[in-house]
Amino acid sequence: MQNGNDQTQPGRVTLRLADTTSRPVVERLGQLERHDLSPWTGDLPGYAGLFDYPRLSRFFTDADHDAYLIYSDGQLAGFSLVRPFDGGATFIHAFFVVRALRRQGVGLAAATDLLRSRRGRWAIAFLEQNAPAARFWKQVAAEVVGENWTEKRRHRPDGATFTFIHLDVDQDERIHR
Numbered sequence: 001m002q003n004g005n006d007q008t009q010p011g012r013v014t015l016r017l018a019d020t021t022s023r024p025v026v027e028r029l030g031q032l033e034r035h036d037l038s039p040w041t042g043d044l045p046g047y048a049g050l051f052d053y054p055r056l057s058r059f060f061t062d063a064d065h066d067a068y069l070i071y072s073d074g075q076l077a078g079f080s081l082v083r084p085f086d087g088g089a090t091f092i093h094a095f096f097v098v099r100a101l102r103r104q105g106v107g108l109a110a111a112t113d114l115l116r117s118r119r120g121r122w123a124i125a126f127l128e129q130n131a132p133a134a135r136f137w138k139q140v141a142a143e144v145v146g147e148n149w150t151e152k153r154r155h156r157p158d159g160a161t162f163t164f165i166h167l168d169v170d171q172d173e174r175i176h177r
Contacts, residue, residue, distance in 0.1 A: 011073030013109035015117070018067035018079070023060050026067050029079045030056055033096035040127045041160075055093075059083070070097060070110045077101050080114055089121035089166070111140040121168050128153065128161040141165050 018026050034043060034051035045051050059067040059081050070078040078097035085091035092114070097107040115122055124141070126133035141149040149167035156162070 011106075013077070013106055013113065014071045015068045015080070015110060015113055016071065018060075018069050020060050022069060023067075025069065025076070026059070026079050026081075027053070027056065029076075029096055029098075030094070032098065033079075033094060036096070036099075037127075037130075040130045056081075059093075065093075068114065070106070072101055072106045077106050078110065080110070082114070085123045087121065089123045090118055091123045091125070107136060108140060108143065111136075112143050115140065115144045115167070115169055119169055121166065124165045124167075125154075125162045128163050134163060137165050141167050144169060 030053045031051055034041075034053060037043070038051075043051055059065045062083075065081070065083045068080045068082070069076065070080065076098075078095070078101075080095045081093040083091050083093050092111075095107075095111060095114075097110065101107075124137050126137055128134070138151075145167045149165055152164050152166070154162050154164060
């Protein structure tokens with residue numbers, strides 16, 4: 001897989017649907033994700049030293065929410081959470097790859113595989129000021145659907161600005177190139 005960023009080829013990247021037995025793994029990786037996002041969110045850990053992740057349980061109890069574990073060469077590499085979104089789209093609620101595997105193509109491979117795994121509309125959001133996320137998700141969108149994606153900014157009352165990328169994966173794009 002060539003992605004034009006002088007990144008090395010990743011090992012074999014796979015996504016596995018997480019079940020309730022792997023929930024503790026997702027919870028621990030979720031703590032790493034929340035820590036990574038804290039410069040932009042301002043979130044701090046609570047008194048027990050843990051970040052709050054209030055909706056995480058839904059990805060193990062609600063039939064229309066899915067948690068995935070990401071592996072690279074059989075080693076745990078990260079996780080992703082997907083759920084329904086406006087207008088019947090699928091929303092990437094969370095996506096995280098451990099720092100040791102970033103900029104090696106693992107995230108790109110996992111994200112493109114995730115998007116190609118389901119036909120239809122997808123929505124991806126990231127905080128506007130998170131420049132690495134902006135570059136990453138725009139690259140992912142271009143990899144999956146070329147120029148056939150849109151972006152829209154949404155402002156929250158608390159002042160945070162999110163960019164939403166919208167794309168539609170059809171049958172042809174589900175076939176790996």
